[in-house]
Amino acid sequence: MSTASTTILETRGIAAAYGHAQVLFGVDVTLRAGEVVALMGRNGAGKSTTLKAIMGVVPSQAGTVTFEGQDVTGWQPYRIARLGLGYVPEDRRIFTDLTVYENLEVGRKSAAGSPGKEPWSLDRLFAIFPNLAEMKGRRASAMSGGEQQMLTIARTLMGNPHAVLLDEPSEGLAPVIVEQMADAVLAMKAQGIAVLLSEQNLYFASAVSDRAYVIEKGAIRYEGTTEDLEANDEIREAYLSV
Numbered sequence: 001m002s003t004a005s006t007t008i009l010e011t012r013g014i015a016a017a018y019g020h021a022q023v024l025f026g027v028d029v030t031l032r033a034g035e036v037v038a039l040m041g042r043n044g045a046g047k048s049t050t051l052k053a054i055m056g057v058v059p060s061q062a063g064t065v066t067f068e069g070q071d072v073t074g075w076q077p078y079r080i081a082r083l084g085l086g087y088v089p090e091d092r093r094i095f096t097d098l099t100v101y102e103n104l105e106v107g108r109k110s111a112a113g114s115p116g117k118e119p120w121s122l123d124r125l126f127a128i129f130p131n132l133a134e135m136k137g138r139r140a141s142a143m144s145g146g147e148q149q150m151l152t153i154a155r156t157l158m159g160n161p162h163a164v165l166l167d168e169p170s171e172g173l174a175p176v177i178v179e180q181m182a183d184a185v186l187a188m189k190a191q192g193i194a195v196l197l198s199e200q201n202l203y204f205a206s207a208v209s210d211r212a213y214v215i216e217k218g219a220i221r222y223e224g225t226t227e228d229l230e231a232n233d234e235i236r237e238a239y240l241s242v
Ligand SMILES: Nc1ncnc2c1ncn2[C@@H]1O[C@H](COP(=O)(O)OP(=O)(O)OP(=O)(O)O)[C@@H](O)[C@H]1O
Pocket: 018, 021, 023, 041, 042, 043, 044, 045, 046, 047, 048, 049, 050, 198
């Protein structure tokens, strides 16, 4: 049984580049069981690349990624996903020709090693995403961006992950949908899923996260509770847009 202090995901010194342009310079991030952690920073700071490097979507040139005690550095994304790490990228990769229901069925798979955990069912998902329940038969192409974002997360949960990486879940969402998104993240946490999310919105991050890292130019500049971050004018002004 994991406790709040068990490390579920850890990066040590990860570096990554696009061609000759290095964008991550030794990033250390830890996610413990049961936590929601925000990776904050301005546009281009390296948030998405950090999540991609964890997931093996971009190769890390240095450093290590450990998931549930296993060194997964250099693994293919599908293998990491199979271990139980879900990933929701910024671009919503849903099937627009399929209905909400069909998209969720496509996501159904069992992740390794979640003993005693009930697999996600559509009923459980719809309890967390009531708006999706109301539009089960709708094609994804006829949904708003925010609804598609919810669907992407719901579909990831159908894979029964133990932890999830969420890339900018609140980006571009109307305020009412941002609130629903915050509820969904908290519901995931209540179900025992650890979440590492990238975020620019301090309001959203504080509503859902226990701790935050601030990244700038590909390196972590601050680490602390979201409360401390909110109270730290210097860090906020230097590295965040708020
Ligand atoms: N596919 C790519 N090819 C080349 N450079 C890239 C690519 N993706 C990102 N970059 C560059 O890498 C740096 C980090 O980008 P990244 O997307 O990780 O930032 P971010 O903090 O997630 O910002 P955003 O909120 O804009 O997504 C930026 O300078 C960006 O221009």
